[in-house]
Amino acid sequence: MIEINDVSLWYSPELKVLSNISAFIDRGKKIVVCGASGSGKSSLLRCINGLERFQKGEILVNGVSVMSPTTDIYKLRSRMGMVFQHFELYPHMTVMDNITLAPIRVGKKSKGQAKAIATSLLERVGIPEQADKYPSTLSGGQQQRVAIARALAMEPEIMLFDEPTSALDPEMIKEVLDVMVDLAHEGMTMVVVTHEMGFAREVADEVIFMDQGAMVERQDVQTFFTAPENLRAKQFLKRIIR
Amino acid sequence: MEIINYQFDWSVIWQQPYGSMMLKGMFTTVLLSFLAWCIAVVVGITIGVFRVVPVRSLRIFGTCYVQVFRNIPFLVHLFFWYYAAPLLLPKSGQMWLYDTVPNYAFLAGVMGLGTYTASRVAEQFRAGFLSISPGQFRAAFASGLTPFQTYRYVIIPLAFRIILPSFTTEFLTCFKNSALTMTIGVMEITHTAYYIDSFTWHGLETTTAASLVYLTLGLFVVTLMGQVEKRIKIPGMITRRS
Amino acid sequence: MDIDVIVDNIPFFLGGLILTFKLAVIAISGGIFLGILLAQARLSSRAWLYYPATIYVHFFRGLPLILVIFWLYFLVPVFTGHSLNEFSAVVISFIVYEASYFSEILRSGIQSVPAGQVMAARASGMTPFQTARYVVLPQAIKNMVPAMVTHCVVVFQDTSLAYVIGLREFLRRINLVDAREARSVELYFFAGLVYFVICSLGGLLSQRFEKKQLKGAHF
Numbered sequence A: 001m002i003e004i005n006d007v008s009l010w011y012s013p014e015l016k017v018l019s020n021i022s023a024f025i026d027r028g029k030k031i032v033v034c035g036a037s038g039s040g041k042s043s044l045l046r047c048i049n050g051l052e053r054f055q056k057g058e059i060l061v062n063g064v065s066v067m068s069p070t071t072d073i074y075k076l077r078s079r080m081g082m083v084f085q086h087f088e089l090y091p092h093m094t095v096m097d098n099i100t101l102a103p104i105r106v107g108k109k110s111k112g113q114a115k116a117i118a119t120s121l122l123e124r125v126g127i128p129e130q131a132d133k134y135p136s137t138l139s140g141g142q143q144q145r146v147a148i149a150r151a152l153a154m155e156p157e158i159m160l161f162d163e164p165t166s167a168l169d170p171e172m173i174k175e176v177l178d179v180m181v182d183l184a185h186e187g188m189t190m191v192v193v194t195h196e197m198g199f200a201r202e203v204a205d206e207v208i209f210m211d212q213g214a215m216v217e218r219q220d221v222q223t224f225f226t227a228p229e230n231l232r233a234k235q236f237l238k239r240i241i242r
Numbered sequence B: 001m002e003i004i005n006y007q008f009d010w011s012v013i014w015q016q017p018y019g020s021m022m023l024k025g026m027f028t029t030v031l032l033s034f035l036a037w038c039i040a041v042v043v044g045i046t047i048g049v050f051r052v053v054p055v056r057s058l059r060i061f062g063t064c065y066v067q068v069f070r071n072i073p074f075l076v077h078l079f080f081w082y083y084a085a086p087l088l089l090p091k092s093g094q095m096w097l098y099d100t101v102p103n104y105a106f107l108a109g110v111m112g113l114g115t116y117t118a119s120r121v122a123e124q125f126r127a128g129f130l131s132i133s134p135g136q137f138r139a140a141f142a143s144g145l146t147p148f149q150t151y152r153y154v155i156i157p158l159a160f161r162i163i164l165p166s167f168t169t170e171f172l173t174c175f176k177n178s179a180l181t182m183t184i185g186v187m188e189i190t191h192t193a194y195y196i197d198s199f200t201w202h203g204l205e206t207t208t209a210a211s212l213v214y215l216t217l218g219l220f221v222v223t224l225m226g227q228v229e230k231r232i233k234i235p236g237m238i239t240r241r242s
Numbered sequence C: 001m002d003i004d005v006i007v008d009n010i011p012f013f014l015g016g017l018i019l020t021f022k023l024a025v026i027a028i029s030g031g032i033f034l035g036i037l038l039a040q041a042r043l044s045s046r047a048w049l050y051y052p053a054t055i056y057v058h059f060f061r062g063l064p065l066i067l068v069i070f071w072l073y074f075l076v077p078v079f080t081g082h083s084l085n086e087f088s089a090v091v092i093s094f095i096v097y098e099a100s101y102f103s104e105i106l107r108s109g110i111q112s113v114p115a116g117q118v119m120a121a122r123a124s125g126m127t128p129f130q131t132a133r134y135v136v137l138p139q140a141i142k143n144m145v146p147a148m149v150t151h152c153v154v155v156f157q158d159t160s161l162a163y164v165i166g167l168r169e170f171l172r173r174i175n176l177v178d179a180r181e182a183r184s185v186e187l188y189f190f191a192g193l194v195y196f197v198i199c200s201l202g203g204l205l206s207q208r209f210e211k212k213q214l215k216g217a218h219f
Helices: A041-048 A073-078 A095-105 A111-125 A140-152 A170-185 A197-203 A221-226 A231-240 B018-050 B056-071 B074-088 B091-100 B104-130 B134-142 B147-162 B164-184 B189-200 B203-232 C004-008 C010-043 C047-061 C065-080 C086-111 C115-123 C128-165 C170-181 C184-216
Strands: A002-010 A016-025 A030-035 A056-061 A080-083 A158-162 A189-193 A206-211 A214-220
Touching: A002 A041, A016 A041, A016 A056, A016 A214, A030 A041, A030 A197, A030 A231, A041 A056, A041 A158, A041 A189, A073 A080, A080 A140, A080 B134, A095 A111, A095 A140, A095 B147, A111 A140, A111 A170, A140 A170, A170 A189, A170 A197, A189 A197, A197 A221, A206 A221, A206 A231, A214 A221, A214 A231, B018 B056, B018 B104, B018 B147, B018 B164, B018 B189, B018 B203, B056 B104, B056 C184, B074 B091, B074 B104, B074 B164, B074 C128, B074 C170, B074 C184, B104 B147, B104 B164, B134 B147, B147 B164, B164 B189, B164 B203, B164 C065, B164 C128, B189 B203, B189 C065, B203 C065, C004 C010, C004 C184, C010 C047, C010 C086, C010 C128, C010 C170, C047 C086, C065 C086, C065 C128, C086 C128, C115 C128, C128 C170, C128 C184, C170 C184
Parallel strands: A030 A189, A030 A206, A080 A158, A158 A189
Antiparallel strands: A002 A016, A002 A056, A206 A214
């Protein structure tokens, strides 16, 4: 479903963010990407939906090249959902407006249809009563759940998560992870950049470990936790898991 | 200190024909400023967007526009529009202009004031855009919104709320700058006040009245924008306490 | 495109430019001086200083400069008995008007110095005067230089308003030549260019100072 072929990204000759990344993500699979800060994991995620433009290599989503000038990138993006570390809800719109903006403007749905979709999604993430509130009045966990609903509103084939719980207080991490676990069990294809190894163990099919822009370890989840090969990966696991 | 025996004659302000002249002058001031402001907002937002998009040619154009208007006095612009611009039209265009347009000074005033104020509005919107986190752009793009849609539904409304105080000040400045159109013959309130002096030698009263007009207009604009601010306030954002 | 009209009149224009600079310098120095007094009054806790100064500032900031020029042109003779000559009318108007803007820049510059600085200085035994001289003002001045320079450029541009009273500064002279020769495009283009160059230099100066500022601000 997603083919990443030998992708490299750099801002200058000294600042190489991604080096020769190759991966294949099947439909229905859950991939967890982890690594230290600056290892390029967020950049890789952003390359998948074209938010970052890389210089070398190719990414194909269902056979469509992300970087090709003939690709309708907006259509492509509407088939993918993304959730950000800092939620990035639009502060000047209500929760309902946040969720219905893209379905109306991009998905060309009517206001009524969009509202119905939004309401059912809010119920799915557990906060239907917040529909008419503004984001700043919600807790971090609630905001992130709204963000997930917003991403799901476009009925994507794949969900991309960029450290979704890193900006949350510990009490709220669980409520967001629960939503993500439910999503995983429903069969959604997911690529999740995270430090939450408990989540990885529960839900992931594969773990990719990145270090300084390179993909240094890629294993199915069991092997990664029990017998990682790469030294840096081993060190990382030691520090993350007490 | 010798006070010359000056007979104040305040009736100059409302006595005919001066009363209706003053009224007409007030109307001209308001109409000219308002029309120019409409142009300024539309052009200003566009130039402001040009200055921040990742398209180099647009950025350069925007920067040139702002620099040209910022470094050249408004009077020079006015004179250019009134005296020089018609000469740049082909002969047939000039004939058409002088035949069809009844009050070219007014039109030149509107164009000059509009384009000049636009450069200042552009700078304010640019400041607003720069203060919006890149995550907002990413969230919008990730859901499939085109750049145009992103600016229209997310970025511009947000920036507007951020810069509302300086936007209000700019509106006031536009009103004040309209007084300068007297130099090309527009009979707005300041010109009228000065003009009446040549008939009545009571310019002090008329200019005092004109001052009151500007101060009242200022008060009106500030109150109006205060109401606007209340309506579109983003809950949780720091605003001015009245 | 007839450049001769510009070249032939260069001495005439130069004279105007000199007058423009003269006017600008007087307006800026007078404006800053009066502005300092106003700023202090606006920062004072004494009501008899604060309220008149605040009214003054809001009053003049709400009016167009051109109207103030006319208003004072009519007003001053009423009190002094003599009518005003052009140059004096314009100079007084400029100083009185620009002072209100300068005072706000000065005031915000002083208020941008954290209150903790004053506390620290006083705690070490400095008098109010010493605190102002050694702690507050140096920092305040650094903070306000960009806004000050920008406003000086604005004052320089405002001098073109002296046109309305017939003062033969630079723009008025351009206008006079235009009335005679009717080569508006070349002339106003030239005027725009001259102002553009001078004001851009002012802007660059302000930017360089800001860059120097940033270099020094490592804590």
